[in-house]
Amino acid sequence: MDATAQPAMIRLSGVGKTYADGTVAVHELDLAVAPGELVCLVGPSGCGKSTTLKMINRLIEPTTGTVEVDGEDVTHGDPVALRRSIGYVIQQVGLFPHQTIETNVMTVPLLYGESRSTARSRAHELMELVGLDAATYAGRYPHQLSGGQRQRVGVARALAADPPVLLMDEPFGAVDPVVRVRLQEEFKTLQRDLGKTVVLVTHDIDEAVRLGDRVAVFAAGGRLAQVATPAELLARPADDYVADFVGSTSGLRRLTVTAIDPDHLEPMDGVNASELAGVVDVGATLEEALAAMLRDDRPMVGVKDGARFVGVLTPTGIHSALRASLVD
Incomplete structure (x- = not known):
């Protein structure tokens, strides 16, 4: 701006x-x-x-x-x-x-x-x-x-x-x-x-x-x-x-200033709830999502928009989001 x-x-x-x-x-x-x-x-x-x-x-x-x-x-x-x-x-x-x-x-x-x-x-x-x-x-x-x-x-x-x-x-x-x-x-x-x-x-x-x-x-x-x-x-x-x-x-x-982007989420299909490090809101930051994964020692975190699940975020998705922010 x-x-x-x-x-x-x-x-x-x-x-x-x-x-x-x-x-x-x-x-x-x-x-x-x-x-x-x-x-x-x-x-x-x-x-x-x-x-x-x-x-x-x-x-x-x-x-x-x-x-x-x-x-x-x-x-x-x-x-x-x-x-x-x-x-x-x-x-x-x-x-x-x-x-x-x-x-x-x-x-x-x-x-x-x-x-x-x-x-x-x-x-x-x-x-x-x-x-x-x-x-x-x-x-x-x-x-x-x-x-x-x-x-x-x-x-x-x-x-x-x-x-x-x-x-x-x-x-x-x-x-x-x-x-x-x-x-x-x-x-x-x-x-x-x-x-x-x-x-x-x-x-x-x-x-x-x-x-x-x-x-x-x-x-x-x-x-x-x-x-x-x-x-x-x-x-x-x-x-x-x-x-x-x-x-x-x-x-x-x-990580602290980059918001979760739905484009970098993976579908919920076939994901076992035990694999999830809890759930974060779609408006959360990548830092919050990664912190949840590290805290619970899980490979992914669920992402919700209100009451609706919109997908899961993995470390690969975090990496993709950071790379995308370099070229936005």
């Missing part, structure tokens, strides 16, 4: 940042993010991805170019009003330690003039939405929560003013790996349900592939090396730099 030709909730046009000592943090770049899209900015440390994110809400002022949010050039507007209208989540969350969880989440609605009762009701609703029981956690303080719980509060606070845009800078980097994966999956579902436009910075290609509708790979000097869907990025890196960044395990990562 050529994002520049699509309606955009966020559009960066020639946006760059050069500091007074001549250091180029971000080379002039063009990037458009469609309404409801989640775009991950990924790359090594110092490549300009966090600087790019902060230029969207003008925590860092761009040296060149324009930033549009929902069709409006915000480059020269009121930066404080802009920041209040955009959700912002960072790695260390940034909760106010002396305030309860309820009050932390109420902060932005109160700044907008909401009544305390309306803001409190909204805070409780959002706490439930991110998986925190309001009756249990509303009166607690940040130090009484785990890292994963604090991160959930950070997301709830960012959503409190119902912003159309959410910016996230390494939001899950401070939690342990098991909790991190769970938070990623829960956030992806939440983002899809709410339809928010999200730009998320990460140094982790696995996180970018897992979460992003598209992935923007940054290279040194703040240059945009490639913007593509996860499947396109893994199958067809634009150059050697992107190929090296994606890594030698890109084939395994492609």
Whole structure:
């Protein structure tokens, strides 16, 4: 998809940042993010991805170019009003330690003039939405929560003013790996349900592939090396730099972003149920199907579309699907 030709909730046009000592943090770049899209900015440390994110809400002022949010050039507007209208989540969350969880989440609605009762009701609703029981956690303080719980509060606070845009800078980097994966999956579902436009910075290609509708790979000097869907990025890196960044395990990562294709299924005829490693939905990924085979030590998995069996997937079918994705 050529994002520049699509309606955009966020559009960066020639946006760059050069500091007074001549250091180029971000080379002039063009990037458009469609309404409801989640775009991950990924790359090594110092490549300009966090600087790019902060230029969207003008925590860092761009040296060149324009930033549009929902069709409006915000480059020269009121930066404080802009920041209040955009959700912002960072790695260390940034909760106010002396305030309860309820009050932390109420902060932005109160700044907008909401009544305390309306803001409190909204805070409780959002706490439930991110998986925190309001009756249990509303009166607690940040130090009484785990890292994963604090991160959930950070997301709830960012959503409190119902912003159309959410910016996230390494939001899950401070939690342990098991909790991190769970938070990623829960956030992806939440983002899809709410339809928010999200730009998320990460140094982790696995996180970018897992979460992003598209992935923007940054290279040194703040240059945009490639913007593509996860499947396109893994199958067809634009150059050697992107190929090296994606890594030698890109084939395994492609399993996570390649959906089961009915064209690569075999018929159910003559298949004994004891040969099946359970059943997966036709909308599942190849990774989910392969995981079922490995878990149950079976040579194939059944595939259903609703209540209807549509065939079985074997390792040969997985291989065929991966090969087909290289030439699509």
